[in-house]
Each structure stands twice: as structure tokens, then as C-alpha cells.
Amino acid sequence: MTFFCLSFSHTKTEQETEFYLFYLGDFSISSVARGNPEVSIISVFAPQRPASSVIVSSFSDLADYIAEQSEAAVKERGAFAIALSCGSLIGLTGLDWSKWHIFWADERVVAENRCDSNYKLAKDFSKVPIVPSHVHSINDSVSAEEAADEYITVSVPDISDCPKFDLILLGIGPDGHVASLFPNHSALNETDKWVTFIVDSPKPPPERITFTFPVINSASNVAVVVTSNSKAEAVHLAIDNIEPNCPSLPAQLVQPTIGKLIWFSDKPAASKLVSE
Numbered sequence: 001m002t003f004f005c006l007s008f009s010h011t012k013t014e015q016e017t018e019f020y021l022f023y024l025g026d027f028s029i030s031s032v033a034r035g036n037p038e039v040s041i042i043s044v045f046a047p048q049r050p051a052s053s054v055i056v057s058s059f060s061d062l063a064d065y066i067a068e069q070s071e072a073a074v075k076e077r078g079a080f081a082i083a084l085s086c087g088s089l090i091g092l093t094g095l096d097w098s099k100w101h102i103f104w105a106d107e108r109v110v111a112e113n114r115c116d117s118n119y120k121l122a123k124d125f126s127k128v129p130i131v132p133s134h135v136h137s138i139n140d141s142v143s144a145e146e147a148a149d150e151y152i153t154v155s156v157p158d159i160s161d162c163p164k165f166d167l168i169l170l171g172i173g174p175d176g177h178v179a180s181l182f183p184n185h186s187a188l189n190e191t192d193k194w195v196t197f198i199v200d201s202p203k204p205p206p207e208r209i210t211f212t213f214p215v216i217n218s219a220s221n222v223a224v225v226v227t228s229n230s231k232a233e234a235v236h237l238a239i240d241n242i243e244p245n246c247p248s249l250p251a252q253l254v255q256p257t258i259g260k261l262i263w264f265s266d267k268p269a270a271s272k273l274v275s276e
């Protein structure tokens, strides 16, 4: 496996935000460089840091990245299956929505018209031509356990193998949680179920459903999107690989088996990374 550190010469965006994009694992430079002719290789990482970083200019690069995954999936299979996490991540993204199938990598088990519902937070979907039945919300009238059990299997009744999403977008918390997989929680070890539930989330609301690591790590692409210096320590521990496979840092357990992992980070969140 080859690791590269790439740098886009970055222009300031309207919001004057710089974003860093970290590639873990193998990837094609040409696919990264497409649309960004100014990409240049600036260094090669030492093996103890299995990450490559790309400085990108803005969320528009994230949109380009999502666009690329969407186009590839639609071309290959006529559909694009994406799963989103909660938090500030909602509100990003774009593109040929009519072919999109949107799932929640985790969801708060609350009525879907409540303002802390992921589904409700994603109200921007109403502004794009997405097919309403392609937005797969949870059953908000049953318990967390039942909602988890029937999620995915109701939307995709004929599925038998572990679902393989084209793209899973995850945020992370300051404690390093991803989706609703929190540090030291038994849900981290779930290997039989694709979707599990928790009733004791340290981040409110307490009841949630969440994809398990087998699903997250089966995706073709996983992007972790992180902003703010409150996440800097977690980003450092996860990317700099201080303690490998650490159950107290779920973000580190995001390790796609075959797929590609990419981190998008703003400058504050990347501020504690050990410089290469």
C-alpha cells in the first residue's frame, strides 16, 4: 500500500475555511486530482502514520467528492446508496438526487417531526428532487430495539448479505464517537447485527439506533467529516494511530475492509495532528 501526502493549493472560500482531507489506505491520485488541477504531491508519510493528507479548499471539495461517488455508483448500478450521520454534518452534499437512496448511519429515536430528529434536521432534502420514498427514516412509533431491528430490512426486504453502502458520511464527537457508537459501549462489539440500538447515549437524546461496525466497514467509501478544535484531540488519536484498535476511541475502529476511508477536517480539528 502506498501513502501519499497531497496538497491542493487552496484558495479561500467565501467562508474563509480551509479543509484538510485525509486518505487512509490505497486510493487513486488521479481520481482525487480530477477537478483540482493544482494538486501536487508534497511528501510521503512514514509507515507509523497510515494516513495521507490533502489540503482542500472548502466544503465544495466535499461536494465534489460526494458527486464523484454518486456518479460512479449511478453509472455502475443505476442508484447511489448513501448513509448520513447526525450532528452538524447534515446540510452538506448536493447532486443528482433522483438516484439517491438515503439512510441514516444513526438516528435519534424520537418522533420524526421533532427538531432533534436526524430526518427532520435534513429538511433540506425537500429542496432537491429526491424521491421521498428514497429517504429511509426509522419507524418512530416503536421502541429503539424494534426500530433498529426493522431498519434496513424493511427498506431493502430482499437483502441477505451485509449491506454495502456506496458512501457513509460520519461526523465525530469530541470523545471520538462515530454514528451512535460511543467509547467503551458494548455496541462497539456488535458483529451479528447490522443495526443496533442504545438507550444510554451520553449525547442526548439517549435512545438511538446506529449502524454497527460491520456495516460501516463494509461500505465502498467512508468519509469522516470533522470541524472545530473540540475534536482536535480525537482526530489526533485516531489519525496518528497512537493506540491502535482502541475501544475508547470508536473513530479509530472505522477501518473499511475493502473500501476507502477519507477524513475531511477543518484546520482547528486538525491542529493536534503530528506533523509529518
Ligand SMILES: O=C(O)[C@H](O)[C@@H](O)[C@H](O)[C@H](O)COP(=O)(O)O
Pocket: 085, 086, 087, 088, 089, 106, 108, 170, 171, 172, 173, 174, 177, 178, 179, 180, 203
Ligand atoms: O447524534 C449525533 O449528533 C451523531 O450521532 C453524532 O455522531 C455526531 O455526528 C457527532 O457527535 C458530531 O456531531 P457535531 O458535528 O454536531 O459535533
